[in-house]
Amino acid sequence: MFKNIPFQRVEWITSGFLIGTLFLALTAVPAYLLLGGITGGFMWALFFFYLFATGISITLGYHRLFSHLAFQAKWPVKAFVTFFGAAAWENSIINWSSDHRNHHKYVDHEDDDPYSITRGFWWAHMGWLMFKLKPEPPIDNVKDLEKDPLVAWQHKYIHWIALFMGFVLPALLCGLYYGSWQAALGGFLIVGVLRTVIVQHATFCINSACHYFGSQPYSSKHSSRDSWVMALLTFGEGYHNYHHEFQHDYRNGVKPWQFDPTKWTIWTLSKIGMTSNLRRVSDAKILLAELSEARQRIDQGLEYCRSEQFTEAARLRLQASIDALHRAQEDLATRYYQVQKTVTDRVELSKARVNVWRRDIEDALSHLDEILRFDLVPRAV
Numbered sequence: 001m002f003k004n005i006p007f008q009r010v011e012w013i014t015s016g017f018l019i020g021t022l023f024l025a026l027t028a029v030p031a032y033l034l035l036g037g038i039t040g041g042f043m044w045a046l047f048f049f050y051l052f053a054t055g056i057s058i059t060l061g062y063h064r065l066f067s068h069l070a071f072q073a074k075w076p077v078k079a080f081v082t083f084f085g086a087a088a089w090e091n092s093i094i095n096w097s098s099d100h101r102n103h104h105k106y107v108d109h110e111d112d113d114p115y116s117i118t119r120g121f122w123w124a125h126m127g128w129l130m131f132k133l134k135p136e137p138p139i140d141n142v143k144d145l146e147k148d149p150l151v152a153w154q155h156k157y158i159h160w161i162a163l164f165m166g167f168v169l170p171a172l173l174c175g176l177y178y179g180s181w182q183a184a185l186g187g188f189l190i191v192g193v194l195r196t197v198i199v200q201h202a203t204f205c206i207n208s209a210c211h212y213f214g215s216q217p218y219s220s221k222h223s224s225r226d227s228w229v230m231a232l233l234t235f236g237e238g239y240h241n242y243h244h245e246f247q248h249d250y251r252n253g254v255k256p257w258q259f260d261p262t263k264w265t266i267w268t269l270s271k272i273g274m275t276s277n278l279r280r281v282s283d284a285k286i287l288l289a290e291l292s293e294a295r296q297r298i299d300q301g302l303e304y305c306r307s308e309q310f311t312e313a314a315r316l317r318l319q320a321s322i323d324a325l326h327r328a329q330e331d332l333a334t335r336y337y338q339v340q341k342t343v344t345d346r347v348e349l350s351k352a353r354v355n356v357w358r359r360d361i362e363d364a365l366s367h368l369d370e371i372l373r374f375d376l377v378p379r380a381v
């Protein structure tokens with residue numbers, strides 16, 4: 001993917017920062033620890049606080065609050081994410097949100113989606129930051145954010161704020177606490193550099209891995225995917241297929257068992273009046289998307305099974321599953337239109353009813369998986 005990229009298209013400062021911090025995290029940090037550099041409870045507590053504070057500032061602040069306006073927040077929340085978000089070294093709220101709104105608007109369009117997965121995994125991960133293939137598009141999709149004085153101020157001084165909050169303050173705090181220059185170096189390397197690298201690559205994974213690995217329960221019209229593994233690494237942003245389908249919902253992990261600490265934090269803050277107007281997509285609308293996607297997958301699965309050459313024994317075993325699938329499909333179709341009518345009539349769905357439909361989707365999809373597993377049966381020559 002890096003072939004044929006003209007030399008002058010390299011973003012030297014950004015590339016130098018990304019490679020330099022990664023290099024330090026892999027060499028200087030282990031060297032500091034192995035050579036017995038000063039560490040201790042305070043430094044590690046600060047490391048984990050910073051990891052959480054800067055990570056959640058990106059997911060809760062830059063992403064769900066500013067890019068998607070998924071809820072409203074009082075000034076202390078905004079101030080927190082403005083300062084600690086800067087310390088993640090992911091540029092200003094204005095730049096980040098502008099790129100991200102374009103990503104949603106033009107997802108998978110090679111030219112207009114800034115980190116389009118169609119240019120490959122590494123391009124979506126960090127290549128898009130290291131090389132500029134064409135002039136930067138104008139920042140014209142964040143007028144609402146530019147009106148916010150705090151956000152505008154952060155944009156103006158972003159590199160100074162990032163330098164102070166991201167590197168100088170951790171070094172200063174560790175140096176003062178332990179009363180030593182060596183501890184200041186430790187604070188810079190561990191709380192500053194190592195933490196920055198971890199948070200940045202977690203964010204990058206949302207653009208790369210979350211458009212590459214995982215399932216598509218809500219839509220296969222775009223490349224985004226749901227992955228619980230990625231959710232664990234990204235404060236809950238791994239449910240990216242749901243997020244692309246319903247981008248204004250303050251939740252990414254919408255099921256009760258899904259790991260989404262960003263959602264939990266927003267909800268908890270709403271209970272003490274720090275956030276409000278949390279936007280949620282109705283259960284019925286979510287279910288409709290799931291039903292429609294399940295039906296499409298079943299149709300494609302059936303088509304695939306019919307076109308393959310199976311042995312007679314496999315064919316007989318297959319028939320039973322296909323019959324079961326047909327029944328499930330018909331049942332799904334009937335219920336699908338019932339749901340549609342119910343939604344049109346704006347009647348709230350009962351939890352019990354929704355649960356029955358959810359079970360139908362799961363049953364139908366497990367039938368489909370059963371059929372597709374026959375692909376492993378030796379075929380007639």
Ligand SMILES: [Zn+2]
Nearest residue numbers: 206207224240
């Ligand atoms: Zn995406």
Ligand SMILES: [Zn+2]
Nearest residue numbers: 100104243247
């Ligand atoms: Zn988004």
